[in-house]
Amino acid sequence: MSENLERLPVSQMNIGERNWLNLGEASRFLGVHPTTLRVWADQGQVRAFRTPGGHRRFSRQDLQHFVTTRQSGEDIAPNGLAQHLFSHTRRELAHHPDVLAIWQEHHDEAARDKQRESGRRLLGLTIQYMARERGRTAVVRDARGIGAAYGKDAALAGFPLAHTARIILFFRDSLNEAIQQRNKTGSETDAEELRLGRDLYYILDEVLVAALDAYESTLQRAGHHAIPGKLSLAKETAEESRS
Numbered sequence: 577m578s579e580n581l582e583r584l585p586v587s588q589m590n591i592g593e594r595n596w597l598n599l600g601e602a603s604r605f606l607g608v609h610p611t612t613l614r615v616w617a618d619q620g621q622v623r624a625f626r627t628p629g630g631h632r633r634f635s636r637q638d639l640q641h642f643v644t645t646r647q648s649g650e651d652i653a654p655n656g657l658a659q660h661l662f663s664h665t666r667r668e669l670a671h672h673p674d675v676l677a678i679w680q681e682h683h684d685e686a687a688r689d690k691q692r693e694s695g696r697r698l699l700g701l702t703i704q705y706m707a708r709e710r711g712r713t714a715v716v717r718d719a720r721g722i723g724a725a726y727g728k729d730a731a732l733a734g735f736p737l738a739h740t741a742r743i744i745l746f747f748r749d750s751l752n753e754a755i756q757q758r759n760k761t762g763s764e765t766d767a768e769e770l771r772l773g774r775d776l777y778y779i780l781d782e783v784l785v786a787a788l789d790a791y792e793s794t795l796q797r798a799g800h801h802a803i804p805g806k807l808s809l810a811k812e813t814a815e816e817s818r819s
Contacts, residue, residue, distance in 0.1 A: 595635060595636045595637065596633045596634070596635065596636070597633065597634045597635075597636060597639070598631065598632065598633060598634075599613060599614065599631075599632045599634075601634075602632075602634035602639055603709060604709060604710065605634075605636070605639050606639060606642070606643065608707055608708060608709055609707070609708075609709050609771065610709075611767065611768045611771065612707060612768075613634075614632075615768070617632060617634075621642075622634070622638070622639070622642050623635065623638045623642075660754055660757075660758055661699065661702075661703060661751055661754050661755075662699065664750065664751070664753070664754035664757070665699065665747070665750050665751065665754070668746075668750040668753075672746070675742070675743060675746050676743070678735070678736070678739050679691070679735060679739065679743065682730075682733040682734060682735045683729075683733055687729070687733075691726070691729070694722050694725065694726065695747070697722060698719060698722045698723075698747075698783065699747075699751075701715050701718055701719045701722070701779070702719070702751065702776065702779055702780065705719070705775055705778075705779045706772050706775045706776060706779075715779070716779055716782055719779055719780075719782060719783050719786075720782055720783060720786040721786075722783065723744070723782070723783035723784065723785070723786035723787040723790070724786045724787065724789065724790040725790070726740070726744075726783075726787050726790075727740060727786065727787035727788060727789065727790030727791035727792075727794070728790045728791070728794045730787070730791055731790070731791045731792075731794035731795050731798075732794060732798075737788075737791060740787060740788075740791060741784060741787070741788065744780060744783055744784045744787060745784070747780065748776065748777065748780040748781075748784075751776055751780075752773055752776055752777070755769055755772050755773055755776065756769065756773075
């Protein structure tokens with residue numbers, strides 16, 4: 577329990593009671609997970625008070641100020657998490673150039689630029705999903721759209737099915753490794769690491785299934801067929817990992 581939180585005088589507890597939110601209410605107000613808000617409060621990013629009974633209370637006015645002072649369009653995410661995931665992913669790609677080598681062989685420079693932009697957007701959506709507690713349905717929908725576009729492009733370019741799945745799995749495993757490394761530095765609690773990992777696997781498995789569905793339907797419309805059994809097996813594996 578942090579000792580840096582201000583004490584809320586008893587005399588103020590009943591004044592404008594609706595303006596004082598507990599941890600769960602405040603996290604819903606911001607649209608983030610309670611664990612994320614607890615970390616922000618402990619780090620002083622969000623002003624919080626401690627009641628005489630030891631409970632956290634947040635001023636609605638302070639929370640609104642926190643939101644409005646953020647840069648327009650900036651996503652609310654745990655402190656340093658976004659930059660850590662971006663940096664780790666870039667390093668992993670640099671250390672494993674073979675992951676994208678086959679993809680690059682099947683696409684021209686314009687297609688590669690488009691895919692890089694989609695990759696950056698997917699990473700942003702993944703971070704949003706992990707940081708939010710509300711508004712996640714739209715994030716998953718947009719992520720599925722990226723996966724579907726990826727699967728369709730891969731099928732049209734004759735990109736192998738196995739490599740189509742492998743790139744998404746590499747991306748997912750790389751981010752999971754980054755989360756685990758961050759925990760070792762003390763930036764996340766064990767519970768937070770578990771939650772982030774679970775959210776990460778869910779959204780990227782949704783992307784994988786969307787990509788495989790689009791790959792299959794694109795081949796069918798073109799009059800081709802995937803290797804019997806392999807596509808359905810890959811989809812079943814992704815779906816099982818979400819359950």
